[in-house]
Amino acid sequence: MSKPKAKAESGGDEAELPDGGWGWVLVAALFISTSLVFGLMRSLGIFFVEFVQYFEESAQAISWISSTGLAAQQFFSPLGAALCNAYNARLVVMVGGFLAGFGLILASQATSLVHLYLTMGLISGLGWGLVFTPMVATVMANFTRRRTLALGVAFSSIGLSSFAFNPLFQLLVETYAWRGALLILGGLSLNIIPCGALIRPQQQRPKPKVVSVKTTSCAALLQRVFSYLELSLLLERPYLTYTLGVTLFNVGYFVPYFHLVAHSRQVGFSEYEAAFVMSAAGATDILGRVTSGWFSDLGYFRLIHLMSLWTALAGVFIMLLPVSSLSGSYAALMVISLLYGFCSGALTSLVFAVVPKIVGVQRMMGALGLLQLIESGAGLLGGPLSGLLRDVTGNYTASFVVAGSFLILGTLTMATLPHFFSCTDPPQRCSQNDKDACSHPELHQMNSIPSDTMVQ
Structure with missing residues (x-):
């Protein structure tokens, strides 16, 4: 009678196995990779003035460089996920790191804006897309209880690198001009390659079976692509609802990063005061990411509830930003900015941590x-x-109010998720042929053990 009990206890322990160890090494790799993706993208504004002066183009034309890079990073994320499902995350991330650095190196030799669109925008953006999603999914697969904390620690690099990269990039531009600075950044981005090399080879994902011998090769190819991209998720209401909610978040989330400094200057604060407001919000953003990750993993509340809370609060504080500044009180603006920064950072890691709760770890990539x-x-x-x-009204008040409204609307959308008002997560449905993977999904997704550590 004691053996089944011991076996059950062993099974419970196994479910907690992927919760540290090599996973923390992968957190460090994600920390560095995220710095060299989003931290770098946030700091490319240093080159904005240089490009305007050198190419003698409009600010709007120059701004499409960073916009193209951001769009490419997100657009090619499904490609990175599909390649990981077809091959392995280590290879995909290493190739992505090479492309990210190679694009910046080529950009250092650009002679027109089109060259920058293709190099910094398309090539580096493709590389960033191949890096971010596989790295995040790999870290999440190596943690259970501390998953949100791991993501919070890793994503704190975005704020830290933004602080470090802005003065560093300015120094590089002043010392080596923009071409030399981009060349150095390209070499710096190549450090993503060893970060990807830290990912241990994963178990090969079973390839989709062809159910009929009459199926044509074209249909079989489409079936395989459909499986690798996990397009079946687009037919599931919970995932669609969650994606819609996050999409609404995203409309208003970045508005303060774009316009808070300009708004502060417009209402009469000095350039230094306006810049310090954004820096202070960035500092509490870092604190919010780590604190939220730690508190979420305590398990007192469901992740979806915590994410909805932080998102709603962030939306409210965005709407209060113009009210606080129009009062003429710099202290009020600073307090609201600090609160916004904390809440916006707190919700970031939860956006990713909730995904396996909805679709399961196996389809997380x-x-x-x-x-x-x-x-x-x-x-x-x-x-x-x-x-x-802003152009229509002459100030940023409507901009912030509408931006905050999108976050609140996204929160209301989340409330329509099935079992949203339940105090516990709903059980995940498992197929009859995949009971073992569903019983311990994290174990199924863990990196395989190197051969030199196995018992002979």
């Missing part, structure tokens, strides 16, 4: 890729919409 693809349009819409409202 494809789900993250599709999520990035769908929300990319919303991210590109937020900035222009905010600018349009």
Whole structure:
């Protein structure tokens, strides 16, 4: 009678196995990779003035360089997920790291804006798309109880690298001009390659079976592509609802990053005061990511509830930003900015951590890729919409109110998820042929053990 009990206890322990160890090495790799993707993208504004002066083009034309890179990163995320499902994450991330660096190196030799669109925008953007989603999914597959904390620690690199890269890039431009600076950044981005090499080879995903001998080769190919991209998720209501909610978040989420400094200057604060507001919000953003990850993993509340709470609060604080600044009180603007920064950072890691709760760990890679693809349009819409409202009204008040409204609307959309008001996560459905993988999905997704550590 004691053996079944011991076996059950062993099974429970196994479910907790992927919760550290080599996973923390992968967190460090994601920390560095995220710095060299989003931290770098956030700091490319240093080159904005240099490009305007050198190419003698409009600011709008120059701004399409970074917009193209961001759009390419999110657009190619499903491709990265599909390649990981077909091959392995290690190879995909290493290739992505090479493309990210190679694009910047080529950009250092650009003679026209078209060259920059193709190199910094398309090639580097493709590389970034092949890096981010596989790295995030790999880290998530190596954690159970501390998954959100791991993501929070890794994503804190975005804020830290933004602080470090802005003065560093400015120094590089002043010392080596923009061409030399881009060449150095290309070499720096190649450090993503060893980060990808830290991913242990994963178990090969079973290839989709062809159910009929009469199936043509074209149909078989489409079936395989359909499986690798996890397009079946687009037919599932919970995933579609969640994706719609996140897409609505994304419309308003980045608006303060684009226009808070300009708004602060417009209402009469000095250039230094306006810049410090954004820096302070960035500092609490880092704190929010780590604190949210730690608190979420305590298990007191469901992740979807915590994410909805932080998102709603972030939306409210965005709407209060113009109210606080129009009062003429710099202290009020600073307090609201600090609260916004904390809440916006707190919700970030939860957006990814909730995904396996909805689709399961096995389909997490494809789900993250599709999520990035769908929300990319919303991210590109937020900035222009905010600018349009500013042009129409003459100030940024309507811009922030509308941006905050999108976050609150996304929160209300999340409330329509099945079992949203339940205090516990609904059980995941498993197929009869895949009981073992569903019983311990994290174990099924874990990296395989190197041969030199196996008992002979």
